[in-house]
Amino acid sequence: MSDAYVIELQGNAVGIIVRQKHEPNTFRFLSALHAFNDLEGREFASPFHAEKAARELWRQRPYIIPVRKGEKAA
Known part of the structure; x- marks a missing residue:
């Protein structure tokens, strides 16, 4: 088991x-x-x-992670 994990959303480490x-x-x-x-x-x-908590925060405020050019918002 690892001791640390990166949480990523839309390709961004959050x-x-x-x-x-x-x-x-x-x-x-x-x-x-x-x-x-x-x-x-x-x-x-x-x-x-x-x-899940990070996704929920992002769902409430979708503007906090910019969508990269050529991608669609989730």
Whole structure:
């Protein structure tokens, strides 16, 4: 099992989650983009849950990740 994962949306790294040594079933979110600072420091049970939270934040504010030229918004 890895200790860190990159969370990507639309090809952009939006955060990194790191397994907590004192609680191996917990991952802490570290924001890679200011737009995802609302998730900074939050703890998640799995990488899936962290990505789900990032997607929900993006769904509420789709403008926080620019769509690249030639791509369609999800």
